Amino acid sequence: MTPSASFAAPKFEVNAQASPGPTATKIEVDQLNFYYGKTQALKDISIKVPERQVMAFIGPSGCGKTTFLRTLNRMNDVIAATRVEGTVTIDGEDIYAPGADVVDLRRKVGMVFQKSNPFPKSIFDNVAYGLRINRVTSSRSELDARVEEALKDAALWTEVKDRLKSSALGLSGGQQQRLCIARALAIRPEVILMDEPASALDPIATSKIEELIVDLKKQYTIVIVTHNMQQAARVSDLTAFFLLGKLIEVNSTEKMFTAPNERLTEDYITGRFG
């Protein structure tokens, strides 16, 4: 192993051998810089996320992993005085290009947040919300079918099928988080971004979310931010390590947790950082 001599930002290409399965690039980020006002939060990030794989972002608090996640569906646009340089392409299309359709982007790239945020509506209406405002379905039966499909995909259907009209706020924390996943899945996105989706859940609820993530990658490309390195090890095919706004290393998760290339990564995942 060669210790990292500097924080130079290398370009990472995913090794197809390290990540079996489909390896077509879904998301490609090239030389991305991101600023909050004058403060640069992300520095020269270049990375490729393969289709239908789970990529985990790890790193200490404030390293920029959540900020980076939010650049992938332009969620940072809603924050004043932010600025992006570089390119982010999804399926080859630059999502920051002038005239890019942000609504369409967010339909394609769903997001699940750290804290579950169900609307104060029924379980059914929560899942149907995106379908209704986007006018995706043309009949009640189609709407019902899509809601059922999303709840099944989120592994929640059997638990809620008899109380779809009940308030979503009556669900447990783990169920609420899976409901939010179902809400994201209902509009059939291609990419799901998850920002610490299980950090507020107990081990059983966490386990269900993790099983769900592994199951969902058959259909979706998933990017997950997690502080829990064991979770990254359990659910992801690839892991990217961020530090001080820079991408230090991306590698197959197996390699990352047994023999990372960079000394900084090794120090972080062995708990000796700093």
Place this chain on the structure above:
Amino acid sequence: MSTEVHRHLDQELDELRDAILRLGGETEAALRHAMHSLAERDTGEAREVLEHDDTVDQLEVEVDRRAIDIFALRQPAARDLRFVMSVTKMAPVLERIADHACNIARAAIELTNEPELNSLIRIQQMGEIASSMLASALDAFTRSDPAAAREVIKRDAEINNLYNQIFHDLIDLMAKEPATATRDARLLFVAKHLERIGDYVTDICELTVYMAEAAIIKHRH
């Protein structure tokens, strides 16, 4: 992790290292004394090797216990994971080397009253090489030195060559002098124990290479 937690992990890793090195030291001593008892026809020394085997077994259990605790409570990763994994696999290898040393000590007791034989000189040579390989292997592990470990692996061929020579000599002798066949067979077993020890030392070196480089060289040399 907090600094306090790091300190606990580092301390636990140090204690695991101490335990495996103590096991290594006991194993080295067992082999050395077993070969010495064979050369000097010292049944007392041979019996000490047998009596001391419990200590080796207990150390193996201690290494297991410490490693399981670290796996369960610390979830080691990267170099820590490779270290704990290597130590976990090394402990039974050392214990088996000590078992072979015990078998040599038993043979030494049984051969006490048998007439001496020229083949014993070559068996002593094998024993010296095996002891030296074991010491070097443990040294390479302690220093986390994969180059030194690879050098030790090369020496296994010396032991294998000597074993083949001794094997043919003793088979010839058994054919020519059937009356000494029991003694010769016992010596042949001693040679076989030493040959196996060479293989086990190779295993230790492979684990050192894995620990240091994350390279699996097993079955590749």
